[in-house]
Amino acid sequence: MVKRDLVVVGGGPAGMAAVIAAHENGIRDILLIERDQYLGGLLNQCIHTGFGLDYFGELLTGPEYADRFIKKIRAIPDIEVSTRSFAVRLTGDRTLTYLKPGGIFTVRPKALIMATGCRERTREMIHIPGTRPAGIFSAGLAQRLINIEGLLPGKEAVIIGSGDIGLIMARRFILEGAKVKAIVEIQAKTRGLTRNVVQCVEDFGIPIYFNHKVLKIYGKNRVEKVTVAEVDEGMNEIAGTRTTIECDTVLVSVGLIPENELIEMAGVPIDKGMDSGIFVCGNSFKVYDYVDSVTSDSEKAGKLAAEYIKSAVS
Amino acid sequence: MTRYDVAIIGGGVVGTAIGRELSRYKLRIAILEKEVELAFGVSKSNSGIIHPGTQHSPGSLKGRLCVEGNLLTRKLARELSIDFKEVGELIVAFNEDEYKRLLKLEKDARALVVPGLRIVDRAWLKKNEPNLSNEAMAALYAPTAGIISPYRWVYDFAENAVRNGVEIHAETKVENILFKKPDFEIISSRDNFLARYVINAAGLYADEISAMAGVNNFKIRPRKGEEFLLDKKKEDLTRHLLFPLPSKTSKGILVTRTSDGNPMIGPTAEEIEDKEDLSTTEDGLKKVLEGAKRLVPSINANDIIAYFAGLRPTAGDDFIIRHEDKVPGFLNVAGIQSPGLTAAPAIALMIVEILKNNGLEMKKKLVFHKHRKKEFHLFAIVPEKAKGLIQKDASYGDIVCRCEMVSAKEVREAIARGAKTMDGIKFRTRAQAGRCHGSFCTPRLMKLLSEEARMPLAGVTKRGPGSEIVKKERARG
């Protein structure tokens, strides 16, 4: 088992801000663990602009925003970065196990920061009935397929949910030459930013249905159609409003959930973690709208962890 | 045209169990399956329970083969290195009336010689099944009930059968059966085959296959069952498999657990027309929740992470397993509804007898490889061993599926063992089967499949032609 002052799990904007802040606050023995090949987290697939206005005072794309932090980290030799490293186990005494191609390692730092991001809610979590053909994607997966892998998930999409990711993906589909037949939102208004509604939906004339829900997904091998209906305040179908929309793709964009499996495994309540030297920041703490606030809050986490380490020493 | 001694139509649990059993003998055997991979029919969507035999009338084929199958499964599971967990079942009575019916069930089960039966009272239930409803009055306890992974069971039978010489033809849909003395000629979507004996194990389509051979004496009616899986975090929800008292057509809504540790609730039982209708419904969810909560009130719809529907291929009340004397050499194994998964090994032995009695010469091979090597899942073994494996092969440390912690090594192995689709990978490794449903690992799995099976990324399918994951590959630039 290796001892360290600080270990940070997750190399997205949260983890990167945290290691930099910890270093600025006097910590010198730092390990940053990231399961992907690169640092940057979700920002790598967000090639649209919309990042950095608050923090840097300029409009950047996701990768540009990430790059500023990656460069900073590279310039600090005290921060060891371990990519392709997957944290798999955590116990209440901060013993962390991670895997890397070729090895399995344990490390016990004086303080630990978890910045593991979030995952998307799925079609299954909102219990949309029907079949299970190819062509149903979470919006984030579709974004990754298009922006990183160069693959077009479908040609005629219905998007469930009008959060920012859903809205941004609607535009992305159009730009790729695909069609967006509808955005279906069960609430009376969007959860997304006004700027995204205007720039991603209205400018492209995409129909957006509020107070509507997808009732069922059809198709044996590939999605063929969905049925949609208007709902009342109780979210129940209003009789006589049912329609069918033909499509080959359903994008599900119905919210994000903090990814906290490791902390749960350790049996540490998230709000009590600080007492045992375990800190949580970024989307794994709570889901943020702007990455800029992720950065500022995570800097605080880095500072708090640094103070914790120093107080433990003295 | 290739000539076989025995052609088995259908690569589900019944067809592959028969294939594996027959592979002990000096016979040339083929399994013909219409889908891209085996286990893509009824055998992929069921409750995965190895039933003890508590719910059948003593005179039925179902009852006898279930009890026998349960016993055989234990031995086979060891030989074929598949996890079989004996967890026991409780059939729960909620009132005096149900209690009386429980006693009748016990009597029938005793007549079938189901081992270890016992009626347990409220106090026992409180202690041994803490989350069971307080309304529960008593239960019939059958300790020999167990759980198994139904698709892996099929793959293991098939793999071992192949090792012993059985040939498998996938994407081979049987379209007609002609009799050309002394053989049958089987016309398929791919090749034509000659076979001295034909065994019809075609699940939902067994009636159509039988009709092709000129035997028109039964009809398969699909009975839909919807099932809902809960998050693994709830693994400890129950200790036993929980059943209500059965109805005329089904065992009722159960609270069970898959062999991978997810609690599962269901199935419904609904007669339908369309043999391809695998859709779940809002109504189904409602019924299942209602039934499951009657047994375990703390069950919460928010814990549902997946759902599916399966179709029971019914042909009357019992299984149909017989040589059709009208068409010598043609055997029907039809109407294999529940407990078909359990009974499959016993059905296979019964088929051996039927073949012997109908003129097939059956000599045992000198060498029969009865064992199958177990594959490793990194998190199911002790850390020291895991360390050794990763050091030997780095790709064990390359985690592809974050929810189920599946490594690139396991995925590559699954492809080498026959996975050709994303579902095939999921069934074998569990990658994509966790809470995020492949949101994270899909791109990586597609790449692995494309590399190992040498297909373009745009050619990767969920479960065969027509189910391509993406529409096109964009030129980069």
Ligand SMILES: Cc1cc2nc3c(=O)[nH]c(=O)nc-3n(C[C@H](O)[C@H](O)[C@H](O)COP(=O)(O)OP(=O)(O)OC[C@H]3O[C@@H](n4cnc5c(N)ncnc54)[C@H](O)[C@@H]3O)c2cc1C
């Ligand atoms: C699809 C999508 C589009 C978005 N668009 C915008 C936008 O336009 N504007 C905006 O301001 N914000 C946007 N956001 C939000 C913004 O991207 C997030 O707020 C930000 O990325 C969160 O940072 P994070 O570091 O908490 O999480 P992430 O960026 O998700 O980083 C978490 C990192 O932890 C790693 N990790 C996780 N578990 C482990 C483990 N066990 N071991 C090792 N490493 C692990 C992951 O690989 C990842 O790199 C978007 C988010 C999504 C999902």
Ligand SMILES: Cc1cc2nc3c(=O)[nH]c(=O)nc-3n(C[C@H](O)[C@H](O)[C@H](O)COP(=O)(O)OP(=O)(O)OC[C@H]3O[C@@H](n4cnc5c(N)ncnc54)[C@H](O)[C@@H]3O)c2cc1C
């Ligand atoms: C909801 C549900 C829950 C169940 N739970 C349990 C349980 O807990 N325990 C239990 O013991 N049993 C259970 N069962 C029953 C069990 O699943 C079945 O009895 C068993 O899977 C049947 O296997 P099979 O091989 O006969 O059918 P299948 O798996 O359907 O195999 C038949 C194969 O034949 C192929 N085929 C069809 N037509 C052709 C053709 N023309 N040419 C070539 N191939 C063809 C099909 O593609 C298919 O792969 C359940 C069933 C359902 C639906």
